[in-house]
Structure formats: structure tokens, C-alpha cells
Amino acid sequence: MSSQYKHIQVSVDGSKEADLAFSKSVAVAKRNNASLEILHVIDTRSFQNVSSFDSAMVEQVSEDAKKKMEDYYERAKSAGLEDVRYHIEFGSPKTIIAHDFPKKHKIDLIVIGATGLNAVERLLIGSVTEYVTRTADCDILVCRTKETGIAGI
Template sequence: MTQQYKHILVPVDGSKEAELAFRKAVAVAKRNDGAELHLLHVIDTRAFQNISSFDTAMVDQVTDTAKKSLDRYIQEAHNDGLENVAYSIEYGSPKVVISQDVPKELHTDLIMIGATGLNAVERLLIGSVTEYVTRTAICDVLVVRTDLENK
């Protein structure tokens, strides 16, 4: 019996790695008839804590940019024949939101996430979201490193 995934979560952040994960997730969702593809963008609110002139306009601007990007992803998925696709924008620590909070809420059975774009020193100092998700997620995780032709 083949594993069937019904609720696929794809965190997207505008990176090349996230784009690869999105493309492969669309293909996986199409192969898993009736699967829901859910795109997630997490705005790391900790990034705003160090800004002395913090105001909500900054968060609103980041949110609007994320919405435009997610709308584009949704349209691409629809153009590729996928109907059951949605997105959400969450606020907080990306590591916890991606690995725990949203998968619990959506009953996610697969997270498809892009490989980290960090170099070795950055991973050592701040840690990789992808690495954290693979260690702590409550469901299966597929780390995407290649395009649809596996290159």
C-alpha cells in the first residue's frame, strides 16, 4: 500500500529553496488525489523587537508583501491544475509555528520544506529552521533540495 498524504504544508519565505519546495509540493499534491496543499508564511516578530521605532505599519507592509507572494503561488498552483490550495500568514517563531502549531491545527501529515540557505557559520550561530523542523515536527518532513528534474 502506498502512503497517501492528504494535508501537505509548504512553508514559503521568498527564497529559491522555498520555491523548489513549492513546485515539488504541487506535484506531490496532484499525485495524492484530493490532497490539500497549504502554503504558510511566518513573519518572525522577533526581528521587529530590536527596532526602536517599531510601529504596526512595518508589520502591515511585510504582511502585504507576503500576501502578494502567496496569491501568486495560489494562482500558479491553480494554473497547474491543483484546486485544493490555501494559505495562511502566521506571526511568531518560524521554527515552532512550522513544526508544531500549524501542523496540529491543520492535521498536516507532510511538511515539504526547502533546504536551508544558511552557510555553516550561520547555522551554528542562529540555527536552521529546516533542521529544527526535521527534528521536532509532529508529522513526516520532506526536505527539498532539487527542482522537478532532480537537478
Template sequence: MLQQYKHILVAIDGSYESELAFEKAIAVAKRNDGELFMVHTVDTRAFQNVSSFDSAMVEQVTETAKQTMEKYMQQAKDAGLQKVSYTIEYGAPKTIIARDMPKQHNIDLIMIGATGLNAVERLLIGSVTEYVTRNATCDVLVVRTDLQNKPALASTKKPKPTK
């Protein structure tokens, strides 16, 4: 029997890689008649070093995230998904995606974009994708290609102007 994924989590962070993961998550949810959960995590550690921290900044980030997630929600519904929802969470993205959300929603597949960090950045701050693949208790699919299975990096390269 083929594995069927009924509760699919996709991490949305606004990057091109997360866009690819979202598009593939729609396809997987449709094929499996599954439910798609989208999560955007506001990393509250980013606000710790802001000396003039105030609630207006958090409200602005939240409003931007809500607008983005509503757009994705509509896109998923337009693609034919009936069972789709989103949440905006606050805290450490690594643990929210790898542990908290899977427990809360009985997730059986996490779809996440490949990291956009270079080797030095990964060493210094760590990769959310790497952490999720190592620590999640369910299957994790790291998306590296577009819907036509073309490498994501090739899709983002712009042609050089001719002289």
C-alpha cells in the same frame, strides 16, 4: 500500500529553496489528490530590535507577504490544484511550521526548502529546516533539487562570462 499524503504543508519564505519546495509540493498534492496548505511566517523577533517599531512596518511586511502568497496560490491553481490555501502567521517560524500548523490542519507531510544558511549562521541563529526535521510529528521532506532532480545549487549558479 503506498503512503498517500492528503494534507501537505509547504513553508514559503521567498527564497529560491522555498520556491523549489513549493513546486514539488504541487506535484505531490496532485499525485495524492491532496490538499496543499502554504504558510508564510513573519518572524516577529526581527522587529524587537527596531527602535522605531510601528504598525506601519508590520502592515508593509504583511502586504508584501500577501501579494507573494496570492501569486503562489494562482500558480497552484493554474497547475490544476483545486484544494489549496494559504496563511500568514506571526511568531517563531520553527514552532509554527513544526508544531502549530500540523496540529491545526492535520498535516501528514511538511515540505520545506533546504537551508540557505552557512555553518556559522546556523550555529548562531539556528536553521528552521533543521528544527522542523527534528521536532515535527509528521513526515518532513527537505527539498534540495528542482523538478528535474538537479541539485538546487547547480541551478542557481550563473555561468562565468567569457573574455
């Protein structure tokens, strides 16, 4: 590899695959002395079909996401990463993960799990991972297997 990654994005959704992607992203960021941007996207389309939609629901989802992201942040810091931030975005996960966020943050590597939480969406309209790997402008690391030697992350 002739160049190092400097700005790494890991996309997490609470699934086991996302947790694996997070662990691998920490290892890659450490090897490359890179910044790590931990990204969670709240899919606003899921609120459109709720008849009793209210702001309390959005606040609860946001608060749950914030707690998860703070945990990821602390795990990255404990693993020795200095330059790490987390972000919670609202909108279409596919577009934000593949295009909007990487462009805004000058991402040169996206780390993502092979599958995520939403099996129904995967069957009906294709997976987020498939879309990201097909359309993103930077390198993609799709995590399928557990990497050894990352205990405690």
C-alpha cells in the same frame, strides 16, 4: 508507499529553496490528490530590535507577504490543484512550521527547502529546516534539487 498524503504543508519564505519546495509540493499534492496549505511565517522577533517600530512597518511586511502568497496560490491553481489555501502566521517560524500549524490543520507531510533566507540565524541558533526535521511529528520532505517536469509552476 502504502498510504497517500492527504494534507500537505509547504513552508515558503521567498528564497529560491522555498520556491523549489513549493514546486515539489504542488507535484506531490497532485499525485496524491491532496490538499495543499501554503504557509509563510513572519518572524515577530525581527521587530523587537527595531527602535522606531511602528504599525506601518508590520503592515508593509504583511502586505508584501500577502502578494507573494497570492502568487503562490495562483501558480498552484494554474497547475491544476483544486484544494489549496495560503496562510500568513506571526511568531516563531520554527514552532509554527513544526508544531502549531501541522496540529491545527492535520498535516501529514511538511515540504520545506533545505535552507532559507536567514543565514545569520542559521549560524547562531540553527536552521528552521533542521529544527523541523528533528522535532515535527509528521513526515518531512526536504527539497535540495530541482525536480524535472514541473515547468510553469
